Amino acid sequence: MIRKILGESKAVKDLLKMISRVAASKTNLLVIGESGTGKELVARMIHDSGPLKDKPFVPVNCGAIPETLIESEMFGHRRGSFTGAVNEKMGLFETANGGTLFLDEVGELPLGIQVKLLRAIQERVFRKVGGNDDIHVDLRIIAATNRDLEAAVAAGKFREDLYYRLNVILIKTPALRERDGDVELLANHFLRRFGDRFAKKFDEMPPEVIRALNCYEWPGNVRELENVMERAVTLASGQTISIDSFPAMIQNALTRAEPMFQASASAGPDSKLEELRIALPNFGEGPVNLDLILADIEKTYLLRALSYSGGVKRKAAELLGITFRSIRYRLAKLGVETGDADD
Structure with a gap:
């Protein structure tokens, strides 16, 4: 095989x-x-x-x-x-x-x-x-x-x-962080594998756990994810894998990312959001993911400008003080789907 x-x-x-x-x-x-x-x-x-x-x-x-x-x-x-x-x-x-x-x-x-x-x-x-x-x-x-x-x-x-x-x-x-959507797939695979090995049967992972796994950067890539899932299965009691079964670095990734995810989620076309609140980092809980934080801020501003401009990228670029080429690059980099309203 x-x-x-x-x-x-x-x-x-x-x-x-x-x-x-x-x-x-x-x-x-x-x-x-x-x-x-x-x-x-x-x-x-x-x-x-x-x-x-x-x-x-x-x-x-x-x-x-x-x-x-x-x-x-x-x-x-x-x-x-x-x-x-x-x-x-x-x-x-x-x-x-x-x-x-x-x-x-x-x-x-x-x-x-x-x-x-x-x-x-x-x-x-x-x-x-x-x-x-x-x-x-x-x-x-x-x-x-x-x-x-x-x-x-x-x-x-x-x-x-x-x-x-x-x-x-x-x-x-x-790298695992470059594989969009694969973290959840692999985590479920390892959950089944280690569940079978340790004779444990689990329900689906709660959304909170999936969100935490997706927020983490995974510097050790798939090998690190495998080790983290083995740990979680070993420590889990009952049929549910809770966030408490994961190392502090995974839990902290969720804690640090949640304010930005909430802000991004409310920045759609019908948003009334007038300010963006960002929690100050508590480095005593571990390092922050600066790239993720900045990407969320950038995405929020891009979506806000596109909403105001009716989806016209050239106008949105003017509102943000950047070139048309730059806004196209940034939208593609962040995976923002906008259709073909270029002009």
């Missing part, structure tokens, strides 16, 4: 289309994205969806191997090639022969091993530590990182030739 990325957002649908397009080839791939966005899952989906699905899939966390052992781990070693090499060892490249080698956190590799890795990736040929014979392999390379490799190249911390050798096709895993 192929594990799949769950989601109905445009970002996930675009990602799934890219996976289906590249699965049949052996082209080198570079998967980038924040921690917790599912980079290894993407690599596994590519492997399992293509002609190599019955061949080995060998993942390796490049940042978890001590620098003195990386070459031996990657390429293997001959018996007696160094102190402690009492037996001959097969490396990861040889283990993955015929299948896929997944180089996770490739940006953590020291420069010394990058030179040897470049030859192995470019020629599909390497030598074991202490060996003199070339070993040829036929495999697909998928690398992943949460680092900015272009910046690392500019800083001299990552070889430019290796970067371009890996980055034949670039795939970006979207």
Whole structure:
């Protein structure tokens, strides 16, 4: 059974289309994205969806191997090639022969091993530590990182030739905050999974909980959401998941966002709102989400101007002291549907 990325957002649908397009080839791939966005899952989906699905899939966390052992781990070693090499060892490249080698956190590799890795990736040929014979392999390379490799190249911390050798096709895993509507879908998925695991049955999540989950930024992405839902299921009593079952950071996200959501909700075409009240931050309860607060203020003003102008964007832009191009950009950025009343 192929594990799949769950989601109905445009970002996930675009990602799934890219996976289906590249699965049949052996082209080198570079998967980038924040921690917790599912980079290894993407690599596994590519492997399992293509002609190599019955061949080995060998993942390796490049940042978890001590620098003195990386070459031996990657390429293997001959018996007696160094102190402690009492037996001959097969490396990861040889283990993955015929299948896929997944180089996770490739940006953590020291420069010394990058030179040897470049030859192995470019020629599909390497030598074991202490060996003199070339070993040829036929495999697909998928690398992943949460680092900015272009910046690392500019800083001299990552070889430019290796970067371009890996980055034949670039795939970006979207952050959870970029996946509109997927938080609720994933939360319900994890609620069912952990409910089954712990033999608990729950009603639908209350609107307050869903609103809180949507307000939170999820810096740890899907991995963090999964952990939060496991915690909530573990602590929940009865058949209802309450907001009290969630960490303070989730509860605080709801507390901080509610005043702005109320203001935005009352700023529609028939609004009589004459002032916008914003609660001052209480940093003792944790950090605020400034981007969310400012986006809500901006959205409120845009909707107010559009209401006054009868939906005519050019007039609304004049009321706000911005250009027509700017108001179109801002409305699109905030996901505000306005129809075609441009003039």
